[in-house]
Amino acid sequence: MSRLQAGLFGAWEFIVGDDWRVALGVVTAISLTALVATSTVAAWWVLPVGVVALLADSLRRAARQARRH
């Protein structure tokens, strides 16, 4: 692995961590909030709902994986 590859891998591990779906979900939830904010509907609730859903989904997968081992 070259230094560049190692650096990119390190940055990915540092920012994204061990569950890339959470990072992708956060970006999606913030984008969705921005989209709703442009309408006449209140947008403050979108991100909290998304965050709880992401946490539940990530925990569910982790719990299932842990119980399998």
Next chain:
Amino acid sequence: MSGPELGLAVSVFAACAVEAVEALTIVLAVGTTRSWSSALSGAGAATVVLAGVVVGLGPALTSLPIDVLRAGVGGLLLVFGLQWLRKAILRASGLKAFHDETAAFAEETEAARAAARAAAGFDAYSFTIAFKGVLLEGLEVAFIVLTFGANQHRIPLAAIAAGVAIAVVAAAGVAVRAPLARVPENAMKFAVGVMLTSFGTFWGAEGAGASWPGADAALLVIVPVLLAISLTFVALIRRGALSAAAQAPVTAGGGA
């Protein structure tokens, strides 16, 4: 000190204290086993690099437009916070092993004894291990200092909170001369995860253009509600409810 500033100081202090406890274990292991001067030099060099990261990136971050800063910082805090919170919930529910400072110390000590030793003077092994340990444990804290501090234009306050945490942990380490195994690390990580995720949610939504009912006072609702939800997840996992719910589609042959 306002509510968000207090939240900033407490979150940074707790995050920094937890990471400092883990870094201290590494420095103690190589220091007691091999060379104190080289281990402390490595820890000091890493601290200087981390301070450089904060000083170098701080002004660049604070010069960004506030909405861009809040959306970006909110997103980063959410990604970090959800990782901290997920691991803390899994530990509290018994599905993930607690971080054991005594075991980590024994492991690091064993590795330090096994490594080849230079004749005398500067010990590159001690320096490198201490440098890497402090840098890796501290990098996330540096980003927490930067993101929290930049968002409220209070990087000095965040840096002071981090500095106090390091000083307290270092003083405790010097006093007991052993890993700080009795620090309630998981409870602190749980609290940090809740705070990072709460502030990330608040700032992320604001940066995306949403307006919170009650403005800053919304944080007084977000933090306890997220804590209650997290504790509910702990209870659900202990009962096997979450993993059972996940297994249902698999049993039915519909798992993605």
